[in-house]
Amino acid sequence: MENIEKRHIINSHNLSDEFYFNNILQEAYTSGLLNESDLENIQLQCISLLSYKSERYNKAESSSIRVETAESIMKSNIYSIGLYLKSLPDPDYAVKELKTVRISDLYEKGRKLVNTRFQVTKRIYNMVQKNKLDTLNHSYNSTLSENGIGIFFKSYNLEYEAHDSPASIDYQLCNPVNDLAGVEFIQKYLENLYLENEFCMNFAAENIHYLLYGYDKGYTELLINIFEQLLTTALGCSLANRNIRELNITGEDIQRLFEKLLRYDNHTLMLNIHKATKDIFEELNITNLSLQKYIEKSLSKITTNIENALKLNTLSKVFITSINPNLEPKIHFESSVKMDDEEYRRLIEELLRCRFSSDKLELIKERVKSFDDLEDILLDAQLEEEEFISLFNTLGDVEIAAMIKRHPFESDIQAVDLSDTEQVVRLYLENYIKQLPTNRQELILQIAKHLIGD
Incomplete structure (x- = not known):
């Protein structure tokens, strides 16, 4: 008879770690370990638990609650129960618990486990901070900051949102964490990151x-x-x-x-x-x-x-x-002294009054002697794209490379922080470079890579 019983044991490989509670109910029903009456009883108890938790959420001041909030609380309850069921020896044993133990009691046991996992995860986070790499990579540093994964330890709500993982995580692991949620996801992510750091710390x-x-x-x-x-x-x-x-x-x-x-x-x-x-x-x-x-x-x-x-x-x-x-070759570039503020203001006013592009270009060539002043004029003089191009045509390769260095267009990552005017300069500069012969494009971009200066 024992061997016959074993034929009905649920295959743990069919269960999702993220949706364990729902999966085990489905598998238990399919295998005959739970019948419709059992499922109905469990569902009624879950609704009763939701009602109790919703009342606590509202601090007994009202019986009404938003649908989205109720759904979140139900997911939180189910997550906590699922965490406890996963801690049992095997899925078949977990089904016996579902049949014999009240859902509210299973929830309380699960909630204690969630709290324990939270404390363990906080310790792992501190360990990761200690073996953190010395690197300039932004996604790595931002993820490990207080405003990255550190948000989790300030915002995690194990009472009503245990299934959630409030954190800003951009850094990609070599072995991504899948099929986990809540504190389990954060714990596994940090465990993997700790191991990755341990390996990387072997290198200078x-x-x-x-x-x-x-x-x-x-x-x-x-x-x-x-x-x-x-x-x-x-x-x-x-x-x-x-x-x-x-x-x-x-x-x-x-x-x-x-x-x-x-x-x-x-x-x-x-x-x-x-x-x-x-x-x-x-x-x-x-x-x-x-x-x-x-x-x-x-x-x-x-x-x-x-x-x-x-x-x-x-x-x-x-x-x-x-x-x-x-050890890469460097090209030094320095701008000459800028004109004083009053002189610059008068020049901008004259340029804004000019009707013809040729007059603007002649005025800039005559009065502007500093690269820094030229860059300011591109930002302040409200030039059209054709006027930008005419002005760029008067510059040498090093000057154009210096402009690219200050207004890079190869990546959009930081573009969101630019002003509208800076966005325009960036776009016109990119368009200008694209229309140049390929060999000159390559030369200018190479110069930009090796350029250093103010």
């Missing part, structure tokens, strides 16, 4: 900076995962017999790796990657089993990237060559 901050700069000079504004970039490069260093800690793999190394790995079938490639992983564990003295498992879990994604790169001959997009920005 400057080496991480050089690697990410080699990946993209604008990496500070990108939504990239630092751990994935470091692990991929560490694997490449191991495969190329380079020093893993230095994260420095050359273009020649990458070419040799391409020729070597191209001869491998999928099985041989995986064997070599796993061998390289063991080398990383040994070289970096990684003995933490949780970190080892997390790294191994990340290998599938990285291996797929390598396989695709081998097919497309783009391995240099996977294994990145570090670049020290301090």
Whole structure:
């Protein structure tokens, strides 16, 4: 008889961690562990619990409540009950609890677990703050700030919104957290981030900076995962017999790796990657089993990237060559002294009175001797696009590059912070560059990359 009972045990793989309570009711009914009367009884108890919680929400002052609020409270109740049911030995045991224990009692047990998880998650957050990386990446820093994931610990409402995760999280993990909600999601996210940080802390901050700069000079504004970039490069260093800690793999190394790995079938490639992983564990003295498992879990994604790169001959997009920005050639640019405020004001008034573009251009050429004054005029003189273009045509490549440096148009990330006038200058400058011959475009953009000055 015991074996017959076991045939009706619910398969835990069919249950969603995010919607555990609803799933277990469905699976229990399908498997015959609950009948319609049981379901009706559970539903009535859930409604009774909602009524009680709604009254508490209103502090007994009114029996009415907004539909959206009632739905949120019901989701919160179900989330808390589901958290308790997940803590039981198996789903079949959880169904027995549903049949024999009052829903209000299951909720109270779940609510205590939610509070415990919240306290544990707060400790993990403090741990992550202690092993936080020294990086310029904006999404990483903003996510770990008080206005990022820190919001959760100020705003989480375990009484009425336990299913919610109030936080600003932009930073993408190598292994994203799926099928979780509420405090469970935040806890798992922080646990994964802590492990990623632990791995990254094996490398000097400057080496991480050089690697990410080699990946993209604008990496500070990108939504990239630092751990994935470091692990991929560490694997490449191991495969190329380079020093893993230095994260420095050359273009020649990458070419040799391409020729070597191209001869491998999928099985041989995986064997070599796993061998390289063991080398990383040994070289970096990684003995933490949780970190080892997390790294191994990340290998599938990285291996797929390598396989695709081998097919497309783009391995240099996977294994990145570090670049020290301090060693790149620099072009110094300085503006001459600006005109005094009164003189500048009179010039702007004259330009605004001018009817013809040719007169405006002649006036600017005659009176403006400073690059800073020229930039101000672009912002203040209300020029048309044709007038912008005529003015840009009088400038040299370095001056146009300096204008791009001050009004970059390659990324829209910070454009929301620009004034309407700055947006116009940015747009006209971009349009101007696009109509130039390709070789001159490339030259000006290269100059802009190496330009330094005030």
